[in-house]
Amino acid sequence: MIGTMLGNRYELLEKIGEGGMALVYKAKCHLLNRYVAVKILKEQYSDDKEFVEKFKREATAVASLSDNNIVNIYDVGTQGDINYIVMEYVNGKTLKQIIREQGKIPTAKTANLAIQIARALDCAHRNNIIHRDIKPQNILVTNEGVVKVTDFGIAKASNSVTITNSSKVMGSAHYFSPEQARGSFVDCRTDIYSLGIVIYEMCTGRVPYDADSPVSVALKHIQEPVIPPKQLNENIPDNLNKLILKAVEKEPIKRYQTIKDMLTDLRKIENNQEVDISTSDFDEDMTRIMDAVVVDDKDKYNRNKYEDSKYDNKYANDKKYNDDYDEQYNKKKTMLDPKKRKILMFVTAAILVLVIGGISGYFALNKASAKTTVPKIVGMKQEEAKKAVEDSKLKFVSIGKEKSDKPEGTVLRTYPEPGTSVSVNSEVRVSISGGPDKLAVPSLIGMDLDSAKDVIEKSGLKLGNVTREYSDSVPKGSVIKQDPQPDSDATADTKINLVVSRGQEVKDLTVPDVNGKGIDEASGTISSAGFKVTKSAVDTSDKSQDGKVISQSISGGEQAKAGSTVNLTYYKYKEQQPAQPDIKKPDPGTVTKPNDQPGQNPSTVNPGKSGSGDSNNKTDSGNNNKSQ
Secondary structure (H helix, E strand, C coil): CCCCEECCCEEEEEEEEECCCEEEEEEEECCCCEEEEEEEECHHHHCCHHHHHHHHHHHHHHCCCCCCCECCEEEEEEECCEEEEEEECCCEEEHHHHHHHHCCCCHHHHHHHHHHHHHHHHHHHHCCEECCCCCHHHEEEECCCCEEECCCCCCEECCCCCCCCCCECCCCCCCCCHHHHCCCCCCHHHHHHHHHHHHHHHHHCCCCCCCCCHHHHHHHHHHCCCCCHHHHCCCCCHHHHHHHHHHCCCCHHHCCCCHHHHHHHHHHHHCCCCCCCCCCCHHHCCCCCCCCCCCCHHHHHHHHHHHCCCCCHHHCCCHHHHHHHHHHHHHHHHHCCHHHHHHHHHHHHHHHHHHHHHHHHHHHHHHCCCEEECCCCCCCEHHHHHHHHHHCCCEEEEEEEECCCCCCCEEEEEECCCCCEEECCCEEEEEEECCCCCEECCCCCCCEHHHHHHHHHHCCCEEEEEEEECCCCCCCCEEEEEECCCCCEECCCCEEEEEEECCCCCCEEECCCCCCCEHHHHHHHHHHCCCEEEEEEEEECCHHHCCEEEEECCCCCCEEECCCEEEEEEEEECCCCCCCCCCCCCCCCCCCCCCCCCCCCCCCCCCCCCCCCCCCCCCCHHHHCCCC
8 A cells, every 4th residue: 555645645655553444554645745644444344335434424524523632634535445534643652552651650641631532522522423432542642742532433423323223333342331342322421431441541551351352351341340440559549540430330321421520520630629429329229118209299390300301411500590490390389289289199100000010011021031042153154143143033243353363254252152041132242253464565666675675564564586677667776566466465474576677778789880971960870879979080181071981980780789889980171281482591600791682692701700801701612602
């Protein structure tokens, strides 16, 4: 996938994370020239059209959220079989990495981080969005300590019709709620449970439930009580210990009912204020003998008041609302005379008897219901196993997929175990094999060899054979071909063979014969043939030979390497100057008299003799009578 361009703007640069459902890449947005994170749905989920449609629809809804503690979603798209979400790129660490590095996080820092997570959830819940996968791996912490909640990929709108009983369990086994494990209804209190587990892990350095398989962990969420975190870390204050225990109650009605309530208590804990965290103690109520409860109008009216669909926590402290409600009660009270009240009490009692009888009959019928046996479906394909379970009049519930060496889609284990006697219409929870980890072969074509090796290593694959070939289009040292092809399925043992370019091949070419041709024409002919040209001129007085090639350094018809240099020697006409007469200069040993006339032999005087013009001076006729 490295190097893939999504939506003609997002270039995948490197893989930076992987979850159970998706791969995350750092990418470059070429349109806005910034880095982004691109989450790509794994192949096994991309084949489920219904799931992909929900993924895209719900991720688009989350894109409308705007909060400093939520990673921004920029884009959602599909390209071929690739379904992706483009998000804000956060430079920091996951909360999981911080927990691994630090172990138990101090109370003050735990409260601060939990408050920021709660703010993000409050924003989501106010917009009717349930995250459903709150866990440390999905919580990013910047280098400045700012929390960014991410991975709303499986979030649901709280008013969505898809929030019903389902055969598919979404979420992470160590952090999801009991109702998620059952595949039952979920609401905002599901996120509160998951946040409670995250705070538990921050305080203790471990999760409350752990086992060999996701199925076993899920069952512990449903069945086993949580160990109070204070038993694992005595430095945890009592109020934080109580807050965590209230958040991870198995029954949603016993938890915080809104994230805002939990956020209020977290702020008090951060400021070292007293916090009154009450938990329901009805389960510990002892048996008593007491007078029968008389339901009068006031009691009944108060109960109706609290059960009114309009009455919720936001009106609990609203004085005007309560005064108006009580005023309505007083008006109605004056309209009921004692006789009517007696009739009303009789009707109420009759209804209670009928309800109690109906409930008793319901449980009696259930106890007497037919029994069946969980069939042996381990090792079967999912569809075959589902049919076998339904033929046994039971409900097939897939808890999820887990990595295994068994073929994908094979049933790994069931709960209850095969052969167990259960009531008809009971649920059989099944864990399905997701097969071994699937890796995708990256695209390496066009990369230089060192970069290709680095990408192969980071992708978890191995380098195979490296061969080299000449190429006219791929630069020397870059990858021409690869095997397997990009985006093919791979495993950790897959070796990628590369063919690397040697550059353009140097071939032997035939040198043209250009003797006798004009230098310009000859030079063009040699260049066109794939050779370099140098020129040497030779002077000539024959104007008709001007510019003609006399010879070439590599003879015409011979073979030479492409790019070799051929020197061309050619004539260059040069006009001849007329010859000048050879006039001899006077002998420096003689002196010319001023009265010497042209055409006459000059008279010379021996400078060694004195008396110029002396008649006794002799002339050396043998030396001085020559023409000068």
